[in-house]
Amino acid sequence: xxxxxxxxxxxxxxxxxxxxxxxxxxxxxxxxxxxxxxxxxxxxxxxxxxxxxxxxxxxxxxxxxxxxxxxxxxxxxxxxxxxxxxxxxxxxxxxxxxxxxxxxxxxxxxxxxxxxxxxxxxxxxxxxxxxxxxxxxxxxxxxxxxxxxxxxxxxxxxxxxxxxxxxxxxxxxxxxxxxxxxxxxxxxxxxxxxxxxxxxxxxxxxxxxxxxxxxxxxxxxxxxxxxxxxxxxxxxxxxxxxxxxxxxxxxxxxxxxxxxxxxxxxxxxxxxxxx
Amino acid sequence: xxxxxxxxxxxxxxxxxxxxxxxxxxxxxxxxxxxxxxxxxxxxxxxxxxxxxxxxxxxxxxxxxxxxxxxxxxxxxxxxxxxxxxxxxxxxxxxxxxxxxxxxxxxxxxxxxxxxxxxxxxxxxxxxxxxxxxxxxxxxxxxxxxxxxxxxxxxxxxxxxxxxxxxxxxxxxxxxxxxxxxxxxxxxxxxxxxxxxxxxxxxxxxxxxxxxxxxxxxxxxxxxxxxxxxxxxxxxxxxxxxxxxxxxxxxxxxxxxxxxxxxxxxxxxxxxxxxxxxxxxxxxxxxxxxxxxxxxxxxxxxxxxxxxxxxxxxxxxxxxxxxxxxxxxxxxxxxxxxxxxxxxxxxxxxxxxxxxxxx
Amino acid sequence: xxxxxxxxxxxxxxxxxxxxxxxxxxxxxxxxxxxxxxxxxxxxxxxxxxxxxxxxxxxxxxxxxxxxxxxxxxxxxxxxxxxxxxxxxxxxxxxxxxxxxxxxxxxxxxxxxxxxxxxxxxxxxxxxxxxxxxxxxxxxxxxxxxxxxxxxxxxxxxxxxxxxxxxxxxxxxxxxxxxxxxxxxxxxxxxxxxxxxxxxxxxxxxxxxxxxxxxxxxxxxxxxxxxxxxxxxxxxxxxxxxxxxxxxxxxxxxxxxxxxxxxxxxxxxxxxxxxx
Numbered sequence: 013x014x015x016x017x018x019x020x021x022x023x024x025x026x027x028x029x030x031x032x033x034x035x036x037x038x039x040x041x042x043x044x045x046x047x048x049x050x051x052x053x054x055x056x057x058x059x060x061x062x063x064x065x066x067x068x069x070x071x072x073x074x075x076x077x078x079x080x081x082x083x084x085x086x087x088x089x090x091x092x093x094x095x096x097x098x099x100x101x102x103x104x105x106x107x108x109x110x111x112x113x114x115x116x117x118x119x120x121x122x123x124x125x126x127x128x129x130x131x132x133x134x135x136x137x138x139x140x141x142x143x144x145x146x147x148x149x150x151x152x153x154x155x156x157x158x159x160x161x162x163x164x165x166x167x168x169x170x171x172x173x174x175x176x177x178x179x180x181x182x183x184x185x186x187x188x189x190x191x192x193x194x195x196x197x198x199x200x201x202x203x204x205x206x207x208x209x210x211x212x213x214x215x216x217x218x219x220x221x222x223x224x225x226x227x228x229x230x231x232x233x234x235x236x237x238x239x240x241x242x243x244x245x246x247x248x249x250x251x252x253x254x255x256x257x258x259x260x261x262x263x264x265x266x267x268x269x270x271x272x273x274x275x276x277x278x279x280x281x282x283x284x285x286x287x
Numbered sequence: 288x289x290x291x292x293x294x295x296x297x298x299x300x301x302x303x304x305x306x307x308x309x310x311x312x313x314x315x316x317x318x319x320x321x322x323x324x325x326x327x328x329x330x331x332x333x334x335x336x337x338x339x340x341x342x343x344x345x346x347x348x349x350x351x352x353x354x355x356x357x358x359x360x361x362x363x364x365x366x367x368x369x370x371x372x373x374x375x376x377x378x379x380x381x382x383x384x385x386x387x388x389x390x391x392x393x394x395x396x397x398x399x400x401x402x403x404x405x406x407x408x409x410x411x412x413x414x415x416x417x418x419x420x421x422x423x424x425x426x427x428x429x430x431x432x433x434x435x436x437x438x439x440x441x442x443x444x445x446x447x448x449x450x451x452x453x454x455x456x457x458x459x460x461x462x463x464x465x466x467x468x469x470x471x472x473x474x475x476x477x478x479x480x481x482x483x484x485x486x487x488x489x490x491x492x493x494x495x496x497x498x499x500x501x502x503x504x505x506x507x508x509x510x511x512x513x514x515x516x517x518x519x520x521x522x523x524x525x526x527x528x529x530x531x532x533x534x535x536x537x538x539x540x541x542x543x544x545x546x547x548x549x550x551x552x553x554x555x556x557x558x559x560x561x562x563x564x565x566x567x568x569x570x571x572x573x574x575x576x577x578x579x580x581x582x583x584x585x586x587x588x589x590x591x592x593x594x595x596x597x598x599x600x601x602x603x604x605x606x607x608x609x610x611x612x613x614x615x616x617x618x619x620x621x622x623x624x625x626x627x628x629x630x631x632x633x634x635x636x637x638x639x640x641x642x643x644x645x646x
Numbered sequence: 647x648x649x650x651x652x653x654x655x656x657x658x659x660x661x662x663x664x665x666x667x668x669x670x671x672x673x674x675x676x677x678x679x680x681x682x683x684x685x686x687x688x689x690x691x692x693x694x695x696x697x698x699x700x701x702x703x704x705x706x707x708x709x710x711x712x713x714x715x716x717x718x719x720x721x722x723x724x725x726x727x728x729x730x731x732x733x734x735x736x737x738x739x740x741x742x743x744x745x746x747x748x749x750x751x752x753x754x755x756x757x758x759x760x761x762x763x764x765x766x767x768x769x770x771x772x773x774x775x776x777x778x779x780x781x782x783x784x785x786x787x788x789x790x791x792x793x794x795x796x797x798x799x800x801x802x803x804x805x806x807x808x809x810x811x812x813x814x815x816x817x818x819x820x821x822x823x824x825x826x827x828x829x830x831x832x833x834x835x836x837x838x839x840x841x842x843x844x845x846x847x848x849x850x851x852x853x854x855x856x857x858x859x860x861x862x863x864x865x866x867x868x869x870x871x872x873x874x875x876x877x878x879x880x881x882x883x884x885x886x887x888x889x890x891x892x893x894x895x896x897x898x899x900x901x902x903x904x905x906x907x908x909x910x911x912x913x914x915x916x917x918x919x920x921x922x
Contacts, residue, residue, distance in 0.1 A: 081305070119900055218361060245756070639878070
């Protein structure tokens with residue numbers, strides 16, 4: 013028994029090393045005195061200096077996160093509603109039609125989505141910029157949220173819903189007291205994936221942006237011709253460190269909470285509801 | 288449920304904070320406001336020294352909104368579709384012709400261009416834009432061979448045909464571009480890089496296919512990175528890419544085959560979406576100033592077409608034959624013409640079939 | 647007949663989702679199908695489909711796309727399932743799960759560049775194995791490096807849904823199974839795996855479907871040795887500007903996706919019936 017767990021831990025450690033190796037590589041080179049991610053030429057903080065002097069890139073970072081947070085939040089809401097709708101469909105064929113429509117944006121390459129959205133926005137007379145980018149990000153994130161929430165719904169105990177109904181719960185109570193708590197891990201998963209999609213998207217954003225609005229991915233990709241500078245590494249290192257700090261704060265808070273509530277009740281584990 | 292509400296509130300707080308920061312930063316750079324003292328510049332990423340933007344704003348009072356693209360075609364799609372208001376953009380040669388033909392460009396008023404005489408006449412009046420009615424040169428360069436002297440002797444890679452030597456098996460990285468790959472094959476058969484004959488194209492494709500055993504990878508902008516890391520012995524790519532790779536690895540050298548190659552231009556044009564013409568002319572004139580052109584060339588690492596800028600460049604760069612080739616080599620270089628829809632597709636189909644012929 | 651409260655509920659759900667469906671899915675889809683059936687001048691034609699199905703090049707590309715998407719999914723699943731399972735055994739599992747999501751927030755192009763730095767001939771991995779006297783290996787531009795990087799990118803998308811499914815399983819079930827004399831392996835195979843199937847399926851969909859249209863890594867890491875439909879679409883939309891043919895390939899991809907959905911439908915229906 014002991015031995016098995018150790019093998020498991022070894023595997024986990026190994027996988028974490030693989031997952032973090034490229035990140036460590038990137039961060040290490042953000043301190044390189046040279047200009048590229050190759051050939052260590054001494055420690056330097058100059059790329060961080062460049063970064064803080066570059067108001068344009070800082071503005072882009074803020075834009076990027078603004079779009080990512082808002083779009084993943086809104087797409088989580090809409091996607092959850094969509095998943096609930098699809099879940100309630102009894103007819104198998106209708107259900108499949110909806111699921112297929114849902115997945116179309118997942119299978120379509122970004123250039124197609126980008127070009128189609130560009131046409132859509134210009135036909136509707138929409139001015140390109142923050143709003144068009146936000147709407148597009150919401151649009152391509154919705155299907156992944158649906159995909160993450162649906163299995164949670166399918167696993168949900170139907171008798172739970174039925175008994176809630178017997179107890180006279182109305183729609184709103186059923187949703188907030190019964191369904192949402194059960195599917196919240198799926199919603200969180202969907203949120204995080206939508207966030208990732210939004211941060212990483214280049215092609216769609218490129219097509220639907222305009223009027224001075226830009227995101228980090230567009231900036232990084234269009235720098236490829238001249239070579240991505242280590243300033244971008246420095247920026248990524250900073251972003252990574254901030255996210256890591258947030259995760260660690262979460263860790264500390266949730267262990268504390270778990271400890272203080274440990275006496276007795278099985279309602280504990282505030283953390284286990286998340287994600 | 289409590290978790291969900293906490294999560295949503297946390298996100299909303301963050302959003303408000305970010306929004307405040309964005310307003311603050313926008314007021315710093317001035318891009319947020321829709322005043323008339325603005326220039327909307329649409330350029331390749333990192334293709335203009337940021338210090339020059341600051342200098343331009345200081346000198347003229349125009350704030351610059353710098354948006355970026357990563358390929359000519361993507362930029363073209365955006366401009367053609369509308370919904371944007373770019374005042375200036377920087378397409379390559381063939382794209383200028385295409386945009387001109389589709390009435391996407393505004394003619395330049397030469398009387399407002401104060402620095403037009405600073406440009407080297409060799410880079411003016413090109414076939415894609417006669418008399419520079421629509422464009423001014425921004426950067427120029429060539430297509431050539433970059434090699435690593437640790438693995439290859441210089442005399443072995445002076446010409447395109449040398450690449451077919453069996454000893455270079457699995458050693459060459461080729462730029463992922465139909466025009467460039469076929470141009471190389473066409474030149475070895477003494478054909479024009481703008482050849483429009485089915486037989487010649489088929490022959491070029493066949494010739495290219497025989498190069499396949501020597502090809503290690505077909506990639507794009509990453510070539511400079513790979514070459515700098517000694518990943519391959521030889522690569523076919525542009526001078527701009529080469530100069531950057533060479534800056535990071537002293538074993539690399541760049542050759543423009545004397546029998547001919549491609550000469551490319553990135554010129555600055557005013558698309559029909561332009562709204563701030565005064566600002567656009569101010570910028571064109573600003574970039575024509577020798578000092579500014581030289582500063583930008585030093586920052587980006589490409590060759591400047593501004594002959595009065597040459598004294599401001601460092602000695603080593605100015606006399607670098609690889610990047611500022613002599614007249615004899617220059618005379619053999621050919622500029623890409625816009626092939627039109629049908630032939631663009633034929634070239635790309637030929638290249639796609641070549642790529643699929645691997646293994 | 648639906649009860650009134652249920653109709654109200656469904657109506658409430660469909661409004662935001664329906665607007666999205668109409669504007670951002672059906673409208674583009676109509677546009678795509680329309681494009682694929684017209685000539686550049688706007689006349690009806692089946693020419694684009696003829697080109698697609700008559701050309702060995704495109705059919706081979708389609709095969710490549712499906713094959714590599716399949717391989718990526720299999721590799722990702724094999725790596726992710728044990729990880730999701732083991733993560734579930736940990737205390738503070740949410741924290742560890744967040745650590746898995748964290749790397750996905752770094753820009754993809756940048757991570758790919760990091761992989762180039764790691765795997766190149768003079769890269770970190772070769773330097774490392776060089777310590778034991780192994781000569782530098784050609785790691786890039788191979789199927790292995792391509793699969794490695796593609797799986798690397800997709801792993802979090804597989805782990806998350808599986809993890810959620812596993813977390814939902816009542817630990818008492820596992821205990822009961824053990825009490826009934828099943829060993830660890832039998833419990834895993836008979837109890838845990840079947841119960842986590844919805845998550846596994848969601849993971850497979852989240853990985854397989856987008857993998858069909860990969861293009862950037864095929865060039866950067868694969869050196870264009872593998873050409874997939876994603877590459878072809880990219881080229882038709884951006885380089886040759888033949889949106890008609892590009893749309894045709896897009897339609898084919900969507901049809902392939904729908905077929906995948908139908909093939910997995912049977913199972914979904916059965917499990918739904920079980921639940922009722």
